[in-house]
Amino acid sequence: MQLQLEDLLYQNKAIQSAVELFKGQSRNVSERPLLSQSNTADITPNQCLLSLEQLHDNKLGILLQNNLAENEAALSEEPQICIEMETGTGKTLVYIRTLYELYQHYGYTKFIILVPSIAVKEGIINTFEIFARKVWG
Secondary structure (H helix, E strand, C coil): CCCCCCCCHHHHHHHHHHHHCCCCCCCCCCCCCCCCCCCCCCCCCCCCCCCHHHHHHHHHHHHHHCCCCHHHHCCCCCCCCCCCCCCCCCHHHHHHHHHHHHHHHHCCCCCCCCCCCHHHHHHHHHHHHHHHHHHHC
């Protein structure tokens, strides 16, 4: 049995909202030379050059686009983002696609995914493999 990936409107809206959070951000490009001539690759962190005010304005714009009240969103002044979805809505695929879109738009390449169990980890790895086949053939 092969898992079929669906393209659902609410998932696309969630992905686009996460990408638009960084609206105004330039593409993350490494300008440092390689650390050495060996196999050591240049390691560059994701950099968000937006001010806290710009991030806040982007959050407000996303709320407005999605017809959500600011007081219901529990916005924080911290530059941290929490995206919540109901069980069974396709969260794994949504965050994998979000990571891909953040890479495409802003050049972000560093992400941390925390999971509660080995079984969930294996499911995520499987979804990554399916997504890679769909995107890159």
